[in-house]
Amino acid sequence: MTEHPSGAFARTMVAALAERGVEDFVLSPGSRSGPLAHALAEAGSGNPPLGAPRVSLHVRIDERSAGFLALGIARGRAAAGDPRPVAIVTTSGTAVGNLLPAVMEAHHSGVPLLLLTADRPAELRGVGANQTTDQVGLFGAFVRWAADVPASDLGERPDRVTALAERAVRAAVGDRAREDMAAAPGPVHLDVAFREPLGADGGVWSDPPRLRTPTGGIPIVTERAEPAPLPPVARGVVIAGDGAGDVAREVAEAHGWPLLAEPTSLARSGFHCIPDYVRLLESAHGADLAARVHQVVVIGRPTLTRAVQALIARAPALIVARFGARWREAPPHAQRVERDVPSSWLWSTAPDDADRAWLAEWRSAGARVHTPEGWGPRVAAATFAESLGPDVWGVVGSSGPVRALDRFMPSALAGAAPMLLANRGLAGIDGTVSTAAGIAFGAGRAVHALMGDVTFLHEAGGLLIGPREERPRLRIVVVNDGGGTIFSGLEHGGAPAANLERVFTTPHGADIGALCAGYRVPHRAVRSRDELRDALAAPAGGLEVVEALV
CATH class of the missing domain: 3.40.50.970 (Thiamin diphosphate (ThDP)-binding fold, Pyr/PP domains)
Structure with a gap:
C-alpha cells in the first residue's frame, strides 16, 4: 500500500499530541474522519505498530455522549492530580454540532478539550457537496483557539502538524501569565480538511518533526505582587462554591469565620463548616445572622441556593477568588476579585481580634444536618x-x-x-x-x-x-x-x-x-x-x- 497525505497527517497529529501529554482520545465513527480513525485504531490497540504511541481510545456512536465522555475523562484526570487535555474526533456535518453542549460546559468550567473535526477540502466547500457545512468558527467564543487546517499534500513542510499540535495543547491547558480567558484551560477546535483517499494506507509511524526553538532573546518575566491579606473583620463568612477546594476551609479556619460549603466545593469539612446552612439561612435566626455579617469571602462559584445569593448580594464587603474559568464575571459590587486564592489569605493579620462567639452562634444553629426520615x-x-x-x-x-x-x-x-x-x-x-x-x-x-x-x-x-x-x-x-x-x-x-x-x-x-x-x-x-x-x-x-x- 502507498502512504497518502491524509493518512500521514493523521499519524503525525496523533503522535505529536501524544508527545505533548495527550493520552486519551474519544472517537465517533465517520468516513471523512477515517484517516484519524485508522491512526487511532492502531495507536489505541493492545499492540501498537512499531513507532506508534500508546494511547487510550474510547469509541462512542453518539457525538454528544462522546463530547461529555471526553469532558469527564479530563475532569477525572484533573481531580486525580494529573490534568491533561482529552481529544475528541468526529466526522463532518451535524456530528460537529453535537459537540456544542460539552464544549459550552468545558468553556465555562475550564476543562481542556481538543476538538479534531473532519471537513471537506477547499474545493468541496460552497459547492453543495454532501455532508458539508460551515464548520469553521462553529463554536465561536466557547473555544480558546480555533484553526481551519487545510488538507495535506505530498511534500508539504514536515513540521506543520507538530506546530499545530503544540499550539493547540498550549491553548487548551491555559496560560497562567494571561489575565483574560486564555489563562484558564478550555476547548480548542482544529477543523481538519481531509482529501481522498481516506482509507487505511499501511503507512509507517515515525517520530513527529521537532519544532525549531526560537533563540536570540531573554524573556522578560514580570512578577505579580502578592495580593493583600484579607481585612481582619470579626464577623466574616466564607462561602465555598463549586470547585473551591480545601483551601476554602483553611481560609475560614485562619480567620475564625464560619464556612458555608456547597457539596461540590470539596471544602465541606472541619470544625468551621456549617453543613445545615441552607435550612439555617431560611429561618428567622439565619436571617438575623446574615444581617450581622461584616464581610463575605466567596471562593469557588456558588450556584445552588437563593439564600446564599441574597447573602452575597447584601454583603457590606465582598471579596471573591477562584470564581470559575470566567473568573472576572464576579458580582459587580465585589471590592476585590482574584483568579486564585492568595497565600496571604491563609493567615490573619489580627488573630486576637477573632470573635469566637460569632462562630459559636453559627455552629449552635447549623453544625449538624437534620437527617430526613422515611423514604423519598x-x-x-x-x-x-x-x-x-x-x-x-x-x-x-x-x-x-x-x-x-x-x-x-x-x-x-x-x-x-x-x-x-x-x-x-x-x-x-x-x-x-x-x-x-x-x-x-x-x-x-x-x-x-x-x-x-x-x-x-x-x-x-x-x-x-x-x-x-x-x-x-x-x-x-x-x-x-x-x-x-x-x-x-x-x-x-x-x-x-x-x-x-x-x-x-x-x-x-x-x-x-x-x-x-x-x-x-x-x-x-x-x-x-x-x-x-x-x-x-x-x-x-x-x-x-x-x-x-x-
Missing part, C-alpha cells in the same frame, strides 16, 4: 452521600439531587471532604451519564453517580458502550419520582396543575429497567433506605444502574 428523594440523596469515601468518588446531576445533598450532606473531618464532582459550569442536565463514566475512566477508580430520572433519560444513550470497549466502574443511582418535580418548588409551581405537569414536570412513564435491559446494563430497583444502602455497599465492578423508586 432527600433520603436517597443522604444515603448516597454515606457511600462516598477515599475509594469511591461521587458525581451528582443538576437540579434536585445536588440541592438535596446541599441540605443533607454532613460535614467531614477536616481536610477529608469526599470527592464529589458535577457539571456546574452551566449547570445543565446534558451528558451527565457520560460525564460520570469519563470521570471513572480519568480517575481510574469506582464512581457512584446520583441523578434524577429526567437527567438520566436525557442521556440514556450514554449507556451504549460497544462490546469491544472498556466499561467504567460506575454505579448510577437514578431517583425516579416520575418527572422534573423540582419545578413544583419554583415560582412555576403556582401555575394550573395541568399546565405545570405538561410543560414543566413532564412525567415520562418510562420503564427504566426495560431501558437498561435494552442496553445490556445491569439494573436493580430499590424501595427503601436499607435497600439502597445495601446496593451501594457492594463493590462497583462495572456499569450498573440502581433505580430508587420514590
Whole structure:
C-alpha cells in the first residue's frame, strides 16, 4: 500500500499530541474522519505498530455522549492530580454540532478539550457537496483557539502538524501569565480538511518533526505582587462554591469565620463548616445572622441556593477568588476579585481580634444536618452521600439531587471532604451519564453517580458502550419520582396543575429497567433506605444502574 497525505497527517497529529501529554482520545465513527480513525485504531490497540504511541481510545456512536465522555475523562484526570487535555474526533456535518453542549460546559468550567473535526477540502466547500457545512468558527467564543487546517499534500513542510499540535495543547491547558480567558484551560477546535483517499494506507509511524526553538532573546518575566491579606473583620463568612477546594476551609479556619460549603466545593469539612446552612439561612435566626455579617469571602462559584445569593448580594464587603474559568464575571459590587486564592489569605493579620462567639452562634444553629426520615428523594440523596469515601468518588446531576445533598450532606473531618464532582459550569442536565463514566475512566477508580430520572433519560444513550470497549466502574443511582418535580418548588409551581405537569414536570412513564435491559446494563430497583444502602455497599465492578423508586 502507498502512504497518502491524509493518512500521514493523521499519524503525525496523533503522535505529536501524544508527545505533548495527550493520552486519551474519544472517537465517533465517520468516513471523512477515517484517516484519524485508522491512526487511532492502531495507536489505541493492545499492540501498537512499531513507532506508534500508546494511547487510550474510547469509541462512542453518539457525538454528544462522546463530547461529555471526553469532558469527564479530563475532569477525572484533573481531580486525580494529573490534568491533561482529552481529544475528541468526529466526522463532518451535524456530528460537529453535537459537540456544542460539552464544549459550552468545558468553556465555562475550564476543562481542556481538543476538538479534531473532519471537513471537506477547499474545493468541496460552497459547492453543495454532501455532508458539508460551515464548520469553521462553529463554536465561536466557547473555544480558546480555533484553526481551519487545510488538507495535506505530498511534500508539504514536515513540521506543520507538530506546530499545530503544540499550539493547540498550549491553548487548551491555559496560560497562567494571561489575565483574560486564555489563562484558564478550555476547548480548542482544529477543523481538519481531509482529501481522498481516506482509507487505511499501511503507512509507517515515525517520530513527529521537532519544532525549531526560537533563540536570540531573554524573556522578560514580570512578577505579580502578592495580593493583600484579607481585612481582619470579626464577623466574616466564607462561602465555598463549586470547585473551591480545601483551601476554602483553611481560609475560614485562619480567620475564625464560619464556612458555608456547597457539596461540590470539596471544602465541606472541619470544625468551621456549617453543613445545615441552607435550612439555617431560611429561618428567622439565619436571617438575623446574615444581617450581622461584616464581610463575605466567596471562593469557588456558588450556584445552588437563593439564600446564599441574597447573602452575597447584601454583603457590606465582598471579596471573591477562584470564581470559575470566567473568573472576572464576579458580582459587580465585589471590592476585590482574584483568579486564585492568595497565600496571604491563609493567615490573619489580627488573630486576637477573632470573635469566637460569632462562630459559636453559627455552629449552635447549623453544625449538624437534620437527617430526613422515611423514604423519598432527600433520603436517597443522604444515603448516597454515606457511600462516598477515599475509594469511591461521587458525581451528582443538576437540579434536585445536588440541592438535596446541599441540605443533607454532613460535614467531614477536616481536610477529608469526599470527592464529589458535577457539571456546574452551566449547570445543565446534558451528558451527565457520560460525564460520570469519563470521570471513572480519568480517575481510574469506582464512581457512584446520583441523578434524577429526567437527567438520566436525557442521556440514556450514554449507556451504549460497544462490546469491544472498556466499561467504567460506575454505579448510577437514578431517583425516579416520575418527572422534573423540582419545578413544583419554583415560582412555576403556582401555575394550573395541568399546565405545570405538561410543560414543566413532564412525567415520562418510562420503564427504566426495560431501558437498561435494552442496553445490556445491569439494573436493580430499590424501595427503601436499607435497600439502597445495601446496593451501594457492594463493590462497583462495572456499569450498573440502581433505580430508587420514590
